[in-house]
Amino acid sequence: MQTYDEVTQWLFSQTPVFQNQGAVAYKPGLAKMEAFVAYLNHPEKELPTVHVAGTNGKGSTSHIIAAALQEMGYKVGLYTSPHLLDFSERIRVNGQVISQEFVIDFVQQHKIYFLAEQLSFFEITVGMAFAYFAHQEVDYAVIEVGLGGRLDATNVIQPLLSVITNIGFDHTEFLGSSLAQIAYEKAGIIKTDIPVVIGETIAETLPVFKAQAKEMNAPIHFAEETLVPEIPLDLLGSYQKKNKRTAYKALKVLLEVDQLPKNALDGFAKVTKNTGLRGRWEIIDQQPEIVADVSHNAEGFRTVVYQLKKKKPDSELHFVLGFVKGKQLDTIFSMLPINAQYYFCAPSIERALAVSEVIEVAEKYKLNTRIFTTPEQALQAAKRSAKSMDLIYVGGSTFVVAEILS
Numbered sequence: 001m002q003t004y005d006e007v008t009q010w011l012f013s014q015t016p017v018f019q020n021q022g023a024v025a026y027k028p029g030l031a032k033m034e035a036f037v038a039y040l041n042h043p044e045k046e047l048p049t050v051h052v053a054g055t056n057g058k059g060s061t062s063h064i065i066a067a068a069l070q071e072m073g074y075k076v077g078l079y080t081s082p083h084l085l086d087f088s089e090r091i092r093v094n095g096q097v098i099s100q101e102f103v104i105d106f107v108q109q110h111k112i113y114f115l116a117e118q119l120s121f122f123e124i125t126v127g128m129a130f131a132y133f134a135h136q137e138v139d140y141a142v143i144e145v146g147l148g149g150r151l152d153a154t155n156v157i158q159p160l161l162s163v164i165t166n167i168g169f170d171h172t173e174f175l176g177s178s179l180a181q182i183a184y185e186k187a188g189i190i191k192t193d194i195p196v197v198i199g200e201t202i203a204e205t206l207p208v209f210k211a212q213a214k215e216m217n218a219p220i221h222f223a224e225e226t227l228v229p230e231i232p233l234d235l236l237g238s239y240q241k242k243n244k245r246t247a248y249k250a251l252k253v254l255l256e257v258d259q260l261p262k263n264a265l266d267g268f269a270k271v272t273k274n275t276g277l278r279g280r281w282e283i284i285d286q287q288p289e290i291v292a293d294v295s296h297n298a299e300g301f302r303t304v305v306y307q308l309k310k311k312k313p314d315s316e317l318h319f320v321l322g323f324v325k326g327k328q329l330d331t332i333f334s335m336l337p338i339n340a341q342y343y344f345c346a347p348s349i350e351r352a353l354a355v356s357e358v359i360e361v362a363e364k365y366k367l368n369t370r371i372f373t374t375p376e377q378a379l380q381a382a383k384r385s386a387k388s389m390d391l392i393y394v395g396g397s398t399f400v401v402a403e404i405l406s
Contacts, residue, residue, distance in 0.1 A: 001104070007104050012121070030151060036127050037130065039113060040131055043133070044157050048141070050062075050143065050162075053145040053148075054164050055299055056166055061165050061250070064268060065251060068267030070095070071264060072261065075093065076142065077092070077141035077142065148188070150186075162190050165200065167182050196221070197223055197249050199223045223245050226245055235281070236283065239306075290383075290391075292405060295395055298327075301335060302335060319392075322345040322358075323346075340368070344358050347399035374403070375404050376403065
């Protein structure tokens, strides 16, 4: 009998893993996933699901929806990716991670099929999530899209509700180089006669969503038109206001109510407690304040910079940043403040962008830079340089944040 660590290591080493390898591991198309769920006797058909896509905010929105449903007394499955510290974080029921025994049994029982069909890591984990949620007999399963939507492995489900948070430039090598093209890929989760909630729209994306919803005869709802009551949300960061609004509208449509019941609203203040969410404007230390945040693309950094402008005027900003390949560094660096200190590093994954390449772009924007081998070394240097009233921001990649939180 293999151990949990041995099984998860096998998954990471023997199957293509997008979070580590990038394009090599990206396997668009649903044929293999449709065959896989058929082989598993269609556990996804037993699940009342909510399907969540979007460039930014889909993880937070998924967690908020799950937390509110859980607070209402429902048994809620939650599938998200990537994980921060451990594989099991991807698959939760009422905030509790998938059991190690289930992971071991699932992999050992189906390993021959995985290899014969050359399934990707993501396809395996999605199938595992469906099987686990069916085994646990959840009342709802909130399923976050991995990448895009139309060709994502999660798109074999027939949800009760589809949710698209917003559209921005990310993964353009897979999803298209225009916002309309990216919106088309995300809109691929809109299903026939199934309502869809759109979190944010812009001129380029609104016609795409309306056209797809009309073609699928799907009722379309826009969160931007929704007034949200003054309810506390335990996720920090000004950008979470939009995610709160999207989740609120999604829950109203899902539950078919004009007003959410009090226990659902209470769930907005218990997202971290109910679901275990981490890495979203997470304050990990004080004096100096250290914020860890998984924003990793241009749209995400735009909200980060807006948030940081609210800092105390006598404090200095310190950025501990590392990136993976394929990010729009010119766009990101053009919006970063010049009067800050930058500590560049690289996460310990195959997809990491070499620090030398990061520096090459940063120098064009006259940023005050220093180079470090690891995120931990960069953070320690920032802590030595920062005064007690300063703020240290750790981010650029989910994997930088993961190394700091581990």
